Structures are given as structure tokens and as C-alpha cells.
Ligand SMILES: NC(=O)C1=CN([C@@H]2O[C@H](COP(=O)(O)OP(=O)(O)OC[C@H]3O[C@@H](n4cnc5c(N)ncnc54)[C@H](OP(=O)(O)O)[C@@H]3O)[C@@H](O)[C@H]2O)C=CC1
């Protein structure tokens with residue numbers, strides 16, 4: 001059971017709404033802010049988020065707040081759940097509004113578009129000196145909102161804050177673990193979105209179950225190699241934020257990134273696919289940033305780089321597959337399971 005810390009959730013899409021509802025049901029005083037005041041007013045009145053989480057009743061305790069200053073005022077913790085492309089500007093907006101003791105958390109998955117900077121780097125730059133945490137793991141918003149069993153992980157350099165935030169969210173059907181590898185947790189959550197496109201493409205092309213399992217496993221290898229090069233702990237990547245979310249997103253049709261891949265594999269144009277999905281599809285920007293980081297660290301990540309090329313229309317899914325399958329034969333782990341790679 002959570003203590004009486006107060007929470008402000010910023011971003012009233014599917015995940016922000018599900019997390020705010022979870023905390024409110026957990027008796028944490030919770031405000032939910034979204035940029036669309038009219039949509040928030042409708043949510044408050046109907047107790048439903050008809051666009052992003054249709055048919056799910058939201059708890060009566062949840063407080064909707066369209067005024068950003070009022071939403072963050074007095075909050076012990078601000079939990080940011082806007083898409084990665086809006087993350088930096090969200091930090092800039094809240095910087096002058098926060099109390100000195102307010103802690104910062106985020107459940108956004110991705111990097112700063114155009115630079116490959118991690119979200120924790122943006123927080124450290126724009127809101128220095130505060131306790132910070134990332135909430136991540138295999139968690140489709142719809143299933144969490146329906147109260148279906150789920151497990152996530154909360155990573156922070158500040159163990160007390162990780163515990164506090166985890167206990168705000170921990171509930172009979174929602175296990176919130178803790179850890180201290182923020183970079184590793186972020187890397188896993190971001191990269192699985194790119195790898196989900198690869199398995200989606202393969203499934204859209206009806207390449208079979210062997211292909212899917214091969215892509216997940218070799219994708220995991222790419223996540224480990226990039227993660228270790230960047231300083232992530234391998235066990236973080238083998239846990240909920242890495243392997244857990246990779247399996248979920250590569251196999252579950254609730255995933256928007258997987259659905260993008262499915263559409264591309266069936267020959268649908270990317271713009272049409274993204275429009276049909278109608279929600280954020282993080283891989284579209286994250287694939288560039290994974291490729292940027294791989295290049296910076298001299299790594300060859302053929303699946304992730306192939307996804308980037310397909311998303312940019314540089315190769316067709318068929319050409320991308322051919323490139324993967326025609327790579328040279330080699331040992332599965334030339335330098336051991338966890339590197340050095
Ligand atoms: N959905 C899920 O199952 C999970 C999602 N995540 C991550 O959570 C993050 C948010 O995704 P999710 O909630 O699913 O996305 P959705 O597509 O469901 O909703 C996006 C939300 O972000 C808002 N938004 C878009 N741009 C801005 C902006 N510039 N400033 C403020 N708000 C903005 C949208 O507002 P508007 O409606 O006005 O456009 C909408 O409320 C992503 O990084 C995603 O990867 C993580 C785990 C699970």
C-alpha cells in the first residue's frame with residue numbers, strides 16, 4: 001500500500017491514463033494532466049478516455065487537471081508519459097513550475113530525436129539535482145487499465161525514491177520491482193520498439209514462427225551489445241525492461257510498433273500504417289537514434305539498422321530480409337554471452 005505521497009501524471013494518452021488510474025486506485029492522490037483541455041473535461045465527466053482507452057472505467061478518485069501549473073503544484077512526484085518527441089519540451093515547460101523537492105519520473109520510451117541522448121540525460125540537464133526514476137517493462141496500457149496481471153520495474157540512482165514510486169504503483173495485480181540501472185532500463189525499453197518492427201515485418205510477410213524466434217533472439221543480442229557498450233548492466237537487459245518488454249512487443253498484437261511492422265510486411269506504406277494506428281509509434285524516431293548510437297560505438301546491429309532502412313524506404317522488407325539472411329556465417333557468441341563485444 002502506498003504512503004500519502006502525491007503524484008502528477010503528465011500525458012493523458014493510453015499509458016499516462018492507465019498509470020494515473022493505477023495510482024489513483026491505489027489511493028495515491030493523483031492528478032492527470034493532458035494538453036487537450038476539452039478531452040480532459042470529457043474524461044472527468046464520463047470517467048472514460050474514449051480516444052486512447054475506450055471502454056475502461058476510470059476511478060472516481062482520479063483528478064483531471066488541464067492547467068499544468070496546478071497539476072504539478074504540491075506534487076511530490078511528477079511522472080512524465082508524453083511521447084519521446086515531446087519529452088524535452090515538457091521538461092522545459094515544467095522547469096519553472098516545480099517545487100524544489102519534487103521528484104521526476106518518466107514512463108516514456110525512446111531517446112531525444114536527432115541526438116540519441118537518453119531521457120535521463122535531458123532530465124539531468126534541464127532539472128538538475130532532483131531524484132529521478134524511470135518506470136518501464138512489459139506493460140500494455142490496456143491490460144494494466146483492465147487490472148490484468150503485469151510486472152514492471154522502476155530504476156533510480158536514489159533507492160529510496162525507486163521504492164517510494166514503486167509502492168505508489170504496486171497493487172494486487174501490478175508488481176513494481178526496483179533497480180538502479182537507469183540507462184540499462186531506458187535502453188531496453190527504447191530498443192525493443194525497433195526490434196518489434198522487425199518481427200512484425202517478418203510476420204506480415206508470413207515468414208513463419210522460426211523467423212520470429214530467430215529475430216527476437218538475435219535482437220536480444222543486439223540489445224546486449226549496444227547496452228554493454230553504453231554501460232548498461234546485462235542483467236537489466238535480461239530482465240523486465242529488456243527481454244521482458246522485447247518478448248511482449250515482438251509477439252503481442254496490442255503493440256503499435258509490431259503493428260507497424262505487420263503493415264509494412266504486408267506492403268502497406270508507412271504513412272498509411274502510422275495513420276491507421278492513430279497513436280504514438282516510437283520506433284519511427286527511435287530507429288534513427290539506435291543507428292546513431294551504434295555508429296558512434298562502432299557496432300554492427302543488422303536487425304536494428306535494417307529496420308531503420310525499411311522505415312526510411314531505403315530497402316524493401318524483402319531486400320532487408322535478404323540482407324540479413326545472406327550475412328556471413330559465424331559463431332553465435334564470438335566473445336561470450338555478455339561480451340566484451
Ligand atoms: N501505451 C502503452 O502500452 C505504453 C506506452 N509507453 C510509452 O509511453 C509514452 C506515451 O505513449 P502512449 O501514452 O502510449 O501514447 P498515446 O499515443 O496513447 O498518447 C499520446 C499522448 O501524448 C500526448 N502528446 C502528444 N504530443 C504531446 C506534446 N507535445 N505535449 C504533451 N502531450 C503530447 C497526446 O495528446 P493529444 O491526444 O492531444 O495528441 C496523447 O495524450 C511512449 O513513449 C510509449 O512508448 C510505455 C509503456 C506502455
Ligand SMILES: O=C(CO)COP(=O)(O)O
Nearest residue numbers: 137138139140255256257
Ligand atoms: O511499451 C509497450 C509495452 O510495454 C507498448 O508497446 P507499443 O508502443 O509498441 O504499443
